[in-house]
Amino acid sequence: MDTVSQVIQGGYCIGCGVCPFVDSSLSIHMDSDGKYQAFRNSTDNSDSKSDLADLVCPFANAIDNEDVLGKSLYGNEKNIKHDTSLGYYLNTYVGYAKVNDFRAKGSSGGLVNWFASKLLETGEIDAVIHVKDSSEPGIMYSYQISHTSNELEAGAKSKYYPIELSHVLEYVANNNGRYAVIGVPCFIKSLRLLEQQDPVIRDRIRFHIGLVCGHLKSTFFGLSEAWESGIDPDCVERVDFRHKLPGRLTSDYAIKAEGTVDGKHVETIKRVHELSTTDWGLGYFKYNACEYCDDVLAETADVTCGDAWLPGYGDDGGGMNVVVVRNTVIAEMMQRFADELFLEEIPAETVALSQHSGLRHRREGLSYRLYLKDKKHEWRPTKRVEPSNKLSYSRKKVYKYRLRLMQDSFAAYHKARELNDVSYFVSHMAPLVKSYRRADRPLMRRILRKVKNVIKKVLGKL
Ligand SMILES: Cc1cc2nc3c(=O)[nH]c(=O)nc-3n(C[C@H](O)[C@H](O)[C@H](O)COP(=O)(O)OP(=O)(O)OC[C@H]3O[C@@H](n4cnc5c(N)ncnc54)[C@H](O)[C@@H]3O)c2cc1C
Ligand code: SF4
Ligand code: SF4
Incomplete structure (x- = not known):
């Protein structure tokens, strides 16, 4: 069986929509769980299949991982550094956009749309590929193309919602121009893989802006x-x-x-x-593929932005980004327009610290999930993380509960819809959530917390 078919059958498809662009025997549809998934067309004939899908799929291509792609893209840049959590990087910051309404309209500090808008304004690109309100019935958001800063602004903020790239790729292939794309790490990786195979797409997509990613949600999350x-x-x-x-x-x-x-x-x-x-910690309505992903900080993007979940950086509620810069054009643009930005340089370790939970789940947690797959002799994608069973009993329990929370959330949502009763979902999940929380907070930590609360109460009465 070809590798993309194994990705699809094993439930590792993230629904990026890149394989249908290179292989007409594949198509992408929303499944009954509200996730985009690739399918082999029923009228499939072997003549229309090609090896290209195996090369562009981020879960099928086992050779060109994020380290390999990152090295070929940025490894030769002057002053480049490498970190196991961030990948290659030139500089790392926390910050936000001070001008216009980027910050007020953005999810965090508004820097993603500031970068995209500056690339348009400085003539580096003609258009931005990003996610905006959809006019298709029943679909809230989709990938679209913005040609002006005003159009771009209308698509600010994070969409924790399924999206796919196939139709915007058709647009790029048919419309000459220079584009920047915004995407979660695996989508940026698919595009980098596609660009290795397709010189037209490579020539047209000039910049890749990455979003830090915890996981992608099905439509059930918003609903x-x-x-x-x-x-x-x-x-x-x-x-x-x-x-x-x-x-x-x-x-x-x-x-x-x-x-x-x-x-x-x-x-x-x-x-x-x-x-x-x-x-988010419960991982309801998560794509299964996200459990087999090891790129949190979009290591193949020219610049990556996320939320600065760090003490002391979120106090005014306005929003603050963490930023990882890899491309010198982006670094120079930040210097040139420094008066439009609030930026504080921070160590790479601090950026990683802001994503501590996500990184632990996709390093330690992933090693255990890979071990479980191998134990059952099931096919699974090749990752940079090695399979391992050398985790504490309590951490193994945590990761097993997280898999169950993800799986049960879909079943409970379907049942709640059947009963037309949202409280069924909440009450069905509650015991599992309770068990998970107990596993995630070991006994000693729970006792310490209780002791602290008692001391606080006693001191309050004095
Ligand atoms: C699925 C998902 C999971 C995330 N998980 C984390 C996390 O665990 N930790 C963390 O620190 N940050 C995470 N982020 C990133 C975070 O939510 C913000 O998007 C990021 O900090 C940028 O904020 P901003 O204010 O600079 O962006 P804005 O200035 O608001 O611009 C956001 C831009 O991104 C585009 N966009 C929105 N959603 C998507 C999407 N799904 N795919 C492609 N483009 C999109 C918009 O169209 C807009 O152009 C996640 C984002 C997404 C979409
Ligand atoms: S390329 Fe994307 S859509 Fe196709 S199988 Fe892989 S993850 Fe799914
Ligand atoms: S966690 Fe994010 S980057 Fe990883 S597979 Fe899921 S959506 Fe893609």
């Missing part, structure tokens, strides 16, 4: 958030996944859901802490 906020999934129009709450900590953000209730248009704003489905 369940809106449902918990009072809007029936069939009546949801859109969810803003990163609604900022001025004056609160950056981590204390909200979601804004729009839709109809009793025939009337409504907008509801809920702090993420008020909803059960928004806890």
Whole structure:
């Protein structure tokens, strides 16, 4: 069997949409769990198959991993450094955009759209490939092309929602121009792999802006958030996944859901802490592929931005980015327009620290998940991380619970829809969440926390 078919059958497809672009025997569709997945066409005939799909798929190509691609892209840059969590890098910062409304309209510090807009303004590119509101019925967001800063601005903020690249790649192939693309790490990797095979795409996509990535969500994530906020999934129009709450900590953000209730248009704003489905640590509605990914910081992107989840950097609620710069054109642009930015240089280790949980899950956790696959003699993608069983009993339990939380969330959501009752989802997941939390907080830590609380109470009474 070809490797892409093994990726698809094994549930490792992230739905990037790059393989259908190179192989007409493949297509991409939304599955019943609200995830884009590649499929072999039923009218498949072996003549239309090619080896190209195996080469461009980020989970099939075992040779050109992020280290290999990163080295060939940036390894020869002057002053380049390497870090096992960040990949190659020139400079690392925390910061935000001071000008226009980039920060106010962005998810974090607005730097992703600032970079894209500056590339347009300085004439480095003609258009940006990024994710915006979709006009297709039943689809909230999709990849589209923006040619101006105003068009770009309309697509600010993170979309924790399935997206795929096949139709924008057709556009790029048919429309001469210079493009920048924004994407999560595996999507940037697919494009880098495609660019090795396709000189037209390579020539046209000039810049790659990466988003730090915890994992990708199915449509059920946004729909369940809106449902918990009072809007029936069939009546949801859109969810803003990163609604900022001025004056609160950056981590204390909200979601804004729009839709109809009793025939009337409504907008509801809920702090993420008020909803059960928004806890990223639980990994509800996660693509299975994300459990077999080892690139957190988009190591093949020219610049990567994420949230600065660091003490002391999120106090005004305005949003703050971590930034990893790999391309000298980007580094020079940051110097040239330094007055438009708030930037503080920080060590690479501090950037990695801001993504500590994600990195641990995709290093230590991945090694264990690979071990479990190998134990069952099942095919799985080749990763930079080696399989290992040498974890503590409690960490193994944590990773097993996380797999179950992901799998059960889909089944519980389907059942809740059947019963037309969101509370079924919440109550069905609750015992599993409780067991997971116990495993994730070992006994000694729980005892210490209780002792601390008692001491605080006693001191408060004195
Ligand atoms: C699925 C996902 C998971 C993430 N996980 C983490 C994480 O674990 N840790 C972390 O620190 N940061 C994570 N991020 C990144 C974070 O949410 C912000 O996107 C990032 O900090 C940039 O913020 P900004 O204010 O600079 O972006 P903005 O200035 O708001 O610009 C965002 C740009 O990205 C584009 N975009 C939005 N969603 C997508 C998408 N799904 N695919 C491609 N382009 C998109 C928008 O169209 C817009 O142009 C994740 C992002 C996504 C999409
Ligand atoms: S991950 Fe992308 S390239 Fe690989 S099978 Fe899925 S859609 Fe195709
Ligand atoms: S976790 Fe990895 S596989 Fe999943 S969307 Fe992010 S980069 Fe892609």
